[in-house]
Amino acid sequence: MPNHLSPLAAIVGAANLLTNAHDIAPFISDYRGRYHGAPLAVALPASTAEVAALVRYCAAQHIAIVPQGGNTSTCGAATPDGSGLQLVIAMRRMHAIRHVDAANHAITVEAGCTLAAVQQVAANVGRLFPLSLASEGSCQIGGNLSTNAGGLAVLRFGTMRELTLGLEVVLPDGSVLNQLSALRKDTSGLDVKQLFIGAEGQLGLITAATLKLFPQPGAHATALLAVASAEAAIATLNALQEAFGERLTTFEMMSEVCQRLLDKHHPGSVPFLAPWALLIELSDSGTPQALQDKLGEWLARMAFSDGVLAQSEAERSRLWQLREAMSETQKQDGPSIKHDIGVPTSAIPAFIADCDAALAAAFPGVRVVTFGHAGDGNLHYNVSYTRAGNADLFADEDAVNAIVYQQVYRHGGTLAAEHGIGQLKGHWLAQYKDPAALALMRGIKQLLDPQGIMNPGKWL
Known part of the structure; x- marks a missing residue:
């Protein structure tokens, strides 16, 4: 096998290509500890030019890339596999605020900025960036975009898809798509930035974004x-x-x-x-x-x-x-089978009643922990135990998921409202997603990433 470490280190600097087990440990497991990997290395680029150079090298050498933001994924979307052949590109050094245009209610930031940092910069100029999540001190804008994050204010302001004006993306061949426009209206062709929002890094690597700001409420x-x-x-x-x-x-x-x-x-x-x-x-x-x-x-x-x-x-x-x-608090109380589901708000009562009853019939005494953003229909519907002692919880995971997702789709919903698909839900997505939509998404993947190097092993 060729020694790829020296060429990669030449791009980002030796100190920013991590290979030591201690140094890479924070990057190789997901937030919940369900998925663990062993990467070739972890690269920490400091500029779009460095990201593009890394991707060009990986494309030429057929090296798979796993983009990673704050590593707060609950679905394993940013975790490498165990082959030792995938390069994690983590964005934490790309945290510049490139431009603030308070008069146009827009801000351009790099993908490694934490959500909290963007909120603070907006507040400093009397503006609001309304996305709000429990992990906002550590999650990064690139990850928020890649999962189309929602959070606590979607009811009024929408998800990241609605909050994004423009993107800069390094494509799988190493070319750079520069669409950092701050325009609210532009009918000059397809809105290509939307391809990358919610794609979980499988179509390209987001390096910067222009986001909407709002007046700061008094x-x-x-x-x-x-x-x-x-x-x-x-x-x-x-x-x-x-x-x-x-x-x-x-x-x-x-x-x-x-x-x-x-x-x-x-x-x-x-x-x-x-x-x-x-x-x-x-x-x-x-x-x-x-x-x-x-x-x-x-x-x-x-x-x-x-x-x-x-x-x-x-x-x-x-x-x-x-x-x-x-x-x-739920994490403190023990493990759970988590569901990040969405149904129309009008269907929430019927979904809860029907799904609770179906789970209770299959698992007498089951405990369901239900909370979430009911204003937009997004519920965290979590099963904390199925049997006495909870010892067999994850042995029952497929059966629990089958019941929950059947009820979700029966009530016109989705199995992923804001946390993405990652490694956790791909087989369920294949079962429930419209086949024509899946075929279209796979066709776009093949067109943009024919080698399949961008975040392989996930749902596309």
Whole structure:
């Protein structure tokens, strides 16, 4: 086998081509620890020119490439295989803010910028970048784009697909697609940047993006509400939308199981226990007190059985901590079979009832942990145990998934709403995705990457 390390080191510098077991350890496992790999090396480029040179070399030598951002993937999308032949290209050194145009509400950043860094730069010029995730301190913009990330404000602002104006991408032959336009309207042909958003690095390697910014809201009004059923939750969502329109930024729901887990691991943090807890937030211009008063008046008219309306920024932060702690709290409680599913909001109550019942019939005593972004239909529907002691949890994974995905598609949904497909869900995607759509995607893959060097072993 040729020695590829010297030519690769010549591109990025010897210090930025990692081969030592200790140095590569953070790059070879996914966030959940389900997938582990053994790469040829980990390259840390500092510029688009270096990325392009790496890709050109790999294309010439038929070396597979695994792009990696903050390595917060829950599906193994950024994890190399165990062959020792794949090059991980990690983007953490490409973290420049290239341009901020506050007047045009746009920012151009490199793919290795963390989401939190972009949020802060936007705030520094009085603007908002609205994507918000629990992992925002470590996830990177390139990964957010590659999975079409959604998060907590999709209801108002949309996913990364809606938040992106332009991209810079290194294609599988090492050429550079420069589409970093900040235009809102451009009808000069196909919008080719959309090919790479949600492609999980299988069509090219995103190196930079121009993103939309928004006016920084001056006011927030936040409440945690108790409702008796999923049907009541969706009725509340519709009533809020009718009353407040686009000022409704967030609508999250957490089952009673979630609330009890939070109370177990964070005693005293949960203000009440209810069949469902709803975290809602309005945002607008103007003063916080005026918006809080409007929400308070609405809550009084609706006469909820229990609820908390935040009266200060500290109280707002405590309510948000409940929702943001949910994933880590569940991880503390033990392993789970995770589902990042989406259904139409109107179908949420029926999906939950039907899927809960189907799982209970197959696995008596099963525990389902349901929470998520109900405002856009995206639920984290996680099975924490199927049998006493949980020892056989992952032995039951295929059977659990078969039930969940059957119900998801029966209710007009999707098996991947924001976390992507990666290594975890490819065979399920092949079963449920429209065959014509899959054939079209594979044709695009073949056209752009005929050697199949970009992130092989994933769903394409």
